[in-house]
Amino acid sequence: MIYVTRRAEFSASHYYHNPELSPEENRRIFGKCNNPHGHGHNYTLEVTVAGDVDSKTGMVLDIKDLKQLVEDEVLQSMDHRFLNKEVPVFSSTLPTTENIAVEIWKRLAQKLPNGKLHRIRLYETPDLYVDYFGEA
Amino acid sequence: MIYVTRRAEFSASHYYHNPELSPEENRRIFGKCNNPHGHGHNYTLEVTVAGDVDSKTGMVLDIKDLKQLVEDEVLQSMDHRFLNKEVPVFSSTLPTTENIAVEIWKRLAQKLPNGKLHRIRLYETPDLYVDYFGEA
Amino acid sequence: MIYVTRRAEFSASHYYHNPELSPEENRRIFGKCNNPHGHGHNYTLEVTVAGDVDSKTGMVLDIKDLKQLVEDEVLQSMDHRFLNKEVPVFSSTLPTTENIAVEIWKRLAQKLPNGKLHRIRLYETPDLYVDYFGEA
Amino acid sequence: MIYVTRRAEFSASHYYHNPELSPEENRRIFGKCNNPHGHGHNYTLEVTVAGDVDSKTGMVLDIKDLKQLVEDEVLQSMDHRFLNKEVPVFSSTLPTTENIAVEIWKRLAQKLPNGKLHRIRLYETPDLYVDYFGEA
Amino acid sequence: MIYVTRRAEFSASHYYHNPELSPEENRRIFGKCNNPHGHGHNYTLEVTVAGDVDSKTGMVLDIKDLKQLVEDEVLQSMDHRFLNKEVPVFSSTLPTTENIAVEIWKRLAQKLPNGKLHRIRLYETPDLYVDYFGEA
Amino acid sequence: MIYVTRRAEFSASHYYHNPELSPEENRRIFGKCNNPHGHGHNYTLEVTVAGDVDSKTGMVLDIKDLKQLVEDEVLQSMDHRFLNKEVPVFSSTLPTTENIAVEIWKRLAQKLPNGKLHRIRLYETPDLYVDYFGEA
Numbered sequence: 001m002i003y004v005t006r007r008a009e010f011s012a013s014h015y016y017h018n019p020e021l022s023p024e025e026n027r028r029i030f031g032k033c034n035n036p037h038g039h040g041h042n043y044t045l046e047v048t049v050a051g052d053v054d055s056k057t058g059m060v061l062d063i064k065d066l067k068q069l070v071e072d073e074v075l076q077s078m079d080h081r082f083l084n085k086e087v088p089v090f091s092s093t094l095p096t097t098e099n100i101a102v103e104i105w106k107r108l109a110q111k112l113p114n115g116k117l118h119r120i121r122l123y124e125t126p127d128l129y130v131d132y133f134g135e136a
Numbered sequence: 137m138i139y140v141t142r143r144a145e146f147s148a149s150h151y152y153h154n155p156e157l158s159p160e161e162n163r164r165i166f167g168k169c170n171n172p173h174g175h176g177h178n179y180t181l182e183v184t185v186a187g188d189v190d191s192k193t194g195m196v197l198d199i200k201d202l203k204q205l206v207e208d209e210v211l212q213s214m215d216h217r218f219l220n221k222e223v224p225v226f227s228s229t230l231p232t233t234e235n236i237a238v239e240i241w242k243r244l245a246q247k248l249p250n251g252k253l254h255r256i257r258l259y260e261t262p263d264l265y266v267d268y269f270g271e272a
Numbered sequence: 273m274i275y276v277t278r279r280a281e282f283s284a285s286h287y288y289h290n291p292e293l294s295p296e297e298n299r300r301i302f303g304k305c306n307n308p309h310g311h312g313h314n315y316t317l318e319v320t321v322a323g324d325v326d327s328k329t330g331m332v333l334d335i336k337d338l339k340q341l342v343e344d345e346v347l348q349s350m351d352h353r354f355l356n357k358e359v360p361v362f363s364s365t366l367p368t369t370e371n372i373a374v375e376i377w378k379r380l381a382q383k384l385p386n387g388k389l390h391r392i393r394l395y396e397t398p399d400l401y402v403d404y405f406g407e408a
Numbered sequence: 409m410i411y412v413t414r415r416a417e418f419s420a421s422h423y424y425h426n427p428e429l430s431p432e433e434n435r436r437i438f439g440k441c442n443n444p445h446g447h448g449h450n451y452t453l454e455v456t457v458a459g460d461v462d463s464k465t466g467m468v469l470d471i472k473d474l475k476q477l478v479e480d481e482v483l484q485s486m487d488h489r490f491l492n493k494e495v496p497v498f499s500s501t502l503p504t505t506e507n508i509a510v511e512i513w514k515r516l517a518q519k520l521p522n523g524k525l526h527r528i529r530l531y532e533t534p535d536l537y538v539d540y541f542g543e544a
Numbered sequence: 545m546i547y548v549t550r551r552a553e554f555s556a557s558h559y560y561h562n563p564e565l566s567p568e569e570n571r572r573i574f575g576k577c578n579n580p581h582g583h584g585h586n587y588t589l590e591v592t593v594a595g596d597v598d599s600k601t602g603m604v605l606d607i608k609d610l611k612q613l614v615e616d617e618v619l620q621s622m623d624h625r626f627l628n629k630e631v632p633v634f635s636s637t638l639p640t641t642e643n644i645a646v647e648i649w650k651r652l653a654q655k656l657p658n659g660k661l662h663r664i665r666l667y668e669t670p671d672l673y674v675d676y677f678g679e680a
Numbered sequence: 681m682i683y684v685t686r687r688a689e690f691s692a693s694h695y696y697h698n699p700e701l702s703p704e705e706n707r708r709i710f711g712k713c714n715n716p717h718g719h720g721h722n723y724t725l726e727v728t729v730a731g732d733v734d735s736k737t738g739m740v741l742d743i744k745d746l747k748q749l750v751e752d753e754v755l756q757s758m759d760h761r762f763l764n765k766e767v768p769v770f771s772s773t774l775p776t777t778e779n780i781a782v783e784i785w786k787r788l789a790q791k792l793p794n795g796k797l798h799r800i801r802l803y804e805t806p807d808l809y810v811d812y813f814g815e816a
Contacts, residue, residue: 001543002506007535011261013149013176013218018328029329031336037218040149040176042261048539053510056426057437058502063536064439082149082173094330098274102325125147125178127279128335131320135273137815138778143807154600165601167608184811189782192698193709194774199808200711230602234546238597263551264607267592271545283805285693285720285762290464301465303472309762312693312720314805354693354717366466370410374461397689397722399415400471403456407409417669421557421584421626445626448557448584450669490557490581533553533586562736573737575744638738642682646733671687672743675728679681 004060005048008070010079013040014095044123051115061114073107097124101132140196141184144206146215149176150231180259187251197250209243233260237268276332277320280342282351285312286367310354316395323387333386345379369396373404412468413456416478418487421448422503452531459523469522481515505532509540548604549592552614554623557584558639588667595659605658617651641668645676684740685728688750690759693720694775724803731795741794753787777804781812
């Protein structure tokens, strides 16, 4: 059992606003992130796949396939986008680092050509990241 | 003569659109960056000040002063902002990495407590940065 | 269940000397680190908190709260300090990377506003780090 | 229980070719990596050792010993080498990142002076790495 | 006048051997790098272009064009290659970091769509790099 | 003409105190750095040598020689040291990043085997560095 991690980057903007809270609560909880014009980040995504090494290829999975899957399922719709306005799930779910990581898990978990999705790590900045292992 | 460089970070969103060009030209030239909703980056700014070492302090300038100046003149108005909509100069000037660097130069050059502004380096991503030395 | 990690930095000095060992043993075991004048590092600390995502905020905990807690409990007393002389626990415990990590765990584990402390990672240099999960 | 990680680097070249596959299959599966002249990487290796903190030294193990072990068992034979041609195991096993990590585990697991080998992490590039925990 | 830098990476292998020197001299001068099987690196290339900002685009040059030029002129022939054997100029010139940087300069200097080539920076490892400004 | 840069690291502690200033002035100017117990950093040093490429070796100078010179002239006396107390020049000169860089220049400039010392870059932290080119 080996864990293979591939890194990718995307640039997106977002803001945090919960319509069920008052404007004051939104400002207090979300601070600068409540600005409705949005602000942005260079997100760094790490996708980790667990599996056995295929003796024919010496690999858990073909990294070119994993790269293409991340391109198709994540980067195509999130890179250079305003997440709240252009990625449907984030019109009703706050696009926090936590929720983006869970959304990426959902998009990738059933589509891996080999192995099993083990972890989604998402850096919002070099100093802040989340890990999601698909645990309820 | 010593050159002292202080790094700072800010997160902002922007998009590129020149109203004097046709929509087709805008899309061709700016590609994904033409999306009017904006997208974002973690910008890394390096401010370099050149000067003589003050024999009393062993320093070119007090780094706490430089940090405060960058906070007041740059981060306060650009961090967690949509540059096109919230920083007035960028309503009429494209907020490209080049133009943001020049704007930061203008904001800092006359206000240094000691030394002379030597270089503004601005990273849009780890793979793309510009340097501006105040040259016409 | 999501794991959120926040990074912080502090600069400190330390040295290694066990008074129950002979001077020769101290020199042999600790090498250059036995120098009583001390030497220093830019420590990088990663604090990981595990918890459920709060549907109201989309977050495990308010990162501003976590940042303040690390500031109050760790940086205030360790940043710009000689650990052996200025942090009481390290007058009787060697301030190795291992022991500093355990000490930081003790200071933070009971004080988190939400979630559960999962891991303390501490880099002494980019090439050497320890992880502590609170395991006996 | 603490986990101590030490990083090391080595530069090596390799290529991927499975003699049981046809030339066409080799090219399709391995792409540019099938070039028999080889190509190279700056590999970054992280060795993680788990153990209790020795109260005499405040450490899990002497990092100088671990550094020497990695030098003797890994760097001496892999650094500045063409892995397929100069490291015997890789004449019959593909020198993929997965297989190199497993080989390094085998070389180190029985020889640690203290503690237990917990993880081998090997970066082929900053964007691609594998983790091996000795699991069958 | 602004300086724009774009980073790219490639993986290649090489070795150092000067046929006009004796085997002993080759070994003494080049050490581990004299191994004829070759060894490899993840090279990081920075290409810096100097120019005026085009008021129509806010840019010195279209970064997509620069990226394509580096792909066509450098990466196509050097990435995943054994430089001594597969890049003709390096059959007679030692593929040192210095000489590779000069070769990249020659390939790019006349082909920029806008601006003037200012600097080629080439990292062999994170701890060793060269800069070439086209000076004789 | 090529510029070759080699990086090295050392860990040291220091503090800032000018005996010609009052205690209050020392505290105001140097803040946390005025703590007489000292605090420390992982310094990163970059030494840049300018020179012509030797056609026999393809190099400006033998990097092994440069590495040894930095070891002998800088690391031997500064690594794992309290600079104020253990490096004589810093008993009378403040060991600021600026002054350490100038001191390293003086130690290396006359001793290079080939080429000419071009720049000393010294990082105190990843966010603060100085450059010295030997200019009066």
